[in-house]
Amino acid sequence: MSYDDLQCVPYARLASGINLRGDAYTWWDNAAGVYQRGSQPVPGSVLVLAQTNRLRSGHVAVVRQVVSSREILVDHANWVPGTVINNQSVYDVSPANDWTMPRFYNLEAGVYGSVYPAYGFIYNAAINVTPPIAATSIPQDGTTP
Template sequence: MGQGSTARTARRSGIIGGAGETVGLAARARRPGAMLGLALGLGLALGVPALPAAARGTAPETVVVASMAPRELAAAVSEATDRSRGRSRIWCVPYARDVSGIEIRGNARTWWARAGDDYPRGARPVVGSVLNFRATGAMPLGHVAVVSEVLGPRTIEVTQANWIRNRITSDRVVDVSEANDWSAVRVLNATGYGRVNPTYGFIYRPATQG
């Protein structure tokens, strides 16, 4: 699917369609109350109020993003797994890039900033989007994982590499943030849900137009 130019040309109105759901996307700087509209790549239109134009000095914006179909995701996971075979070390960044199609380089902790204008960012999980973990003492380089299934407003399944050292795994993740905005999550492991991990949010692949 196309990238970059789609996000720029799609920014027009603060509300898209009325599908009965609301979605918030982060603006370039993730300010409180800064919301953008979202339309999924499968044709589902969703919308929320954008930050008032008077507060920004410009018209409200909307962004169109892609959601991966199950077959597309399964094929991407299979191909990315095949690429990982034979490597002495498996890392989260190349795996997430291969699966999601989001072509960002650099350590995981830099992805949110590097998304720039090319990749929308926000606080709602979409299949194929990348959940970007912040750097912590336990994860000094940060982490990235690809959303493989949305199980509920605060529960998702992700496919990821190197969460367990040198392995590719499918894991359940829950939102434990006080604001219900996916800024803090816990990942299910063999003994239960682990530590609380701070995150930036989700990075999306722009959808093609027409």
């Protein structure tokens, strides 16, 4: 599906309900004191990637599903220019399993790509609300573990 000039920031704002502005990498600092932040993925939270030479504005992606402590599925825009990708697998390779070193699955190449430095996750919860509980793996048949 093509969205012409749709960028990751307005897509993440719309998909998550987190009302932040500015380049993607600025979301982490901009969320301080407004939204809760953390190192564990939760469906609906936003993964914030740092600014790098390859990602000059950083990048944000919305967590759709937590598959395991090391794998999530995300929805995001403009990872592939002009495209929204749904259910893309992201794997954490950080030694502490703190999601500071995610790798995104490249469907075309059939492999996980480069490691991108990440700040963590922003949760759609005000700073004075109890933090969301990190989800565990959810069986595909809908039963609870």
